Amino acid sequence: MNIEIETNAARIQQLPPYLFARIDEIKQRAIASGVDIIDLGVGDPDLSPPRSVIDSLMHAAEDKGAHHYSSYVGIPELRDAFAKWFEKRFGVAVDPECEVLPLLGSKEGIGHIFLSHVDPGDEVLIPDPGYPVYTAGTILAGALPRYFRLRHESDYLPDIDELEDLVSYNTRMLWLNYPSNPTTAMADMETFQKIVKFAKEHGILVCHDMAYSEITYDGKAAISFLQTAGGKEVGVEFHSLSKTFCMPGWRVGFAVGNAEVIKALAKVKTNLDSGIFIPVQKAAITALLECEEDAKKLCDVFKTRRNRFVEGLRDIGWNVPLPSSTFYIWAKIPSDYDSMEFCTLLLEKAGIVCTPGVGFGNFGEGFVRMSLTVSDERLDLALNRLKNMNITWS
Numbered sequence: 439m440n441i442e443i444e445t446n447a448a449r450i451q452q453l454p455p456y457l458f459a460r461i462d463e464i465k466q467r468a469i470a471s472g473v474d475i476i477d478l479g480v481g482d483p484d485l486s487p488p489r490s491v492i493d494s495l496m497h498a499a500e501d502k503g504a505h506h507y508s509s510y511v512g513i514p515e516l517r518d519a520f521a522k523w524f525e526k527r528f529g530v531a532v533d534p535e536c537e538v539l540p541l542l543g544s545k546e547g548i549g550h551i552f553l554s555h556v557d558p559g560d561e562v563l564i565p566d567p568g569y570p571v572y573t574a575g576t577i578l579a580g581a582l583p584r585y586f587r588l589r590h591e592s593d594y595l596p597d598i599d600e601l602e603d604l605v606s607y608n609t610r611m612l613w614l615n616y617p618s619n620p621t622t623a624m625a626d627m628e629t630f631q632k633i634v635k636f637a638k639e640h641g642i643l644v645c646h647d648m649a650y651s652e653i654t655y656d657g658k659a660a661i662s663f664l665q666t667a668g669g670k671e672v673g674v675e676f677h678s679l680s681k682t683f684c685m686p687g688w689r690v691g692f693a694v695g696n697a698e699v700i701k702a703l704a705k706v707k708t709n710l711d712s713g714i715f716i717p718v719q720k721a722a723i724t725a726l727l728e729c730e731e732d733a734k735k736l737c738d739v740f741k742t743r744r745n746r747f748v749e750g751l752r753d754i755g756w757n758v759p760l761p762s763s764t765f766y767i768w769a770k771i772p773s774d775y776d777s778m779e780f781c782t783l784l785l786e787k788a789g790i791v792c793t794p795g796v797g798f799g800n801f802g803e804g805f806v807r808m809s810l811t812v813s814d815e816r817l818d819l820a821l822n823r824l825k826n827m828n829i830t831w832s
């Protein structure tokens with residue numbers, strides 16, 4: 439007798455398809471048919487981590503004791519290293535015992551904090567356009583996403599009046615992400631102050647995703663939400679080594695901020711994972727404490743690419759803005775297309791993978807995101823192919 443196993447739990451059916459997985463599917467089909475794809479789709483840095491970080495991992499892996507399960511909350515030296523890095527970088531002291539929690543990449547913590555903080559039926563305020571995991575985490579926890587719009591005209595900062603309209607008795611959480619993927623916007627202290635006031639008035643937890651904290655240009659430095667007076671009372675922040683030190687596959691990130699919130703997240707994690715590989719933790723300590731200059735050099739590579747690519751796009755008539763942070767270009771597309779059509783066109787006619795703005799939310803429609811995670815030569819080739827498409831760009 440055949441027994442059919444149903445694998446579609448209701449919460450899975452409610453999830454929108456994970457955008458990057460869908461793009462990857464289209465890309466794989468093109469590769470299989472022999473196209474030389476230039477992948478500007480996924481935010482996966484192509485540069486190598488600092489040499490000392492790799493050495494540190496290899497050295498630590500030789501230790502016989504390194505191959506056991508690690509502590510759920512990371513080795514104390516790692517939490518100390520992050521606290522030191524954080525204080526040096528933002529001037530805010532955090533307690534490594536109770537205000538810092540290592541994560542298996544920041545995405546893991548971003549996804550899991552919904553389980554420790556929201557209940558079915560609760561509402562979560564989410565930026566649109568925004569990183570899709572905020573929506574996925576909300577849905578998986580049985581909560582309801584409520585989107586607030588980030589507008590180009592307002593530098594992609596939240597409009598407090600709109601938040602006031604959206605907030606309800608059931609609202610438990612608000613997401614922010616600066617430097618922003620996909621919009622490349624940076625936040626200012628005044629905005630964070632308004633958000634702290636709003637969060638206090640409504641009893642809402644603010645989660646600030648700062649995965650791109652160190653990818654900023656032209657002398658601009660990103661600020662932490664915890665630098666705001668009262669920020670730690672109402673907020674937690676998510677940090678990542680993936681972009682700063684080009685370690686996306688290593689899976690190291692941190693949650694930092696309100697001790698009660700950190701404790702609850704740790705409780706969820708204790709039940710779901712068993713910590714980070716100890717040599718990876720040792721290497722992460724090296725990155726945090728010894729690799730400031732390396733991180734700057736990596737960022738400089740993205741800056742050179744940014745300058746070259748933006749100039750090239752403008753030369754062919756596509757008037758894209760010069761981003762002040764992240765390694766993305768967030769560009770308005772010609773009005774004859776929607777963003778999925780446009781990305782399909784770029785893939786079919788030029789072999790270039792980009793991410794349609796609509797994948798980041800309805801208000802991302804009309805835009806495309808291009809990731810500067812390929813070499814100068816590949817960017818030049820992309821420019822050449824775009825030029826040959828003979829499109830009226832702007």
Ligand SMILES: Cc1ncc(COP(=O)(O)O)c(C=O)c1O
Nearest residue numbers: 543544545569619649678680691
């Ligand atoms: C806005 C944003 N937040 C978080 C992440 C997750 O990064 P990781 O899990 O590698 O730390 C990403 C990855 O692309 C991102 O773009």
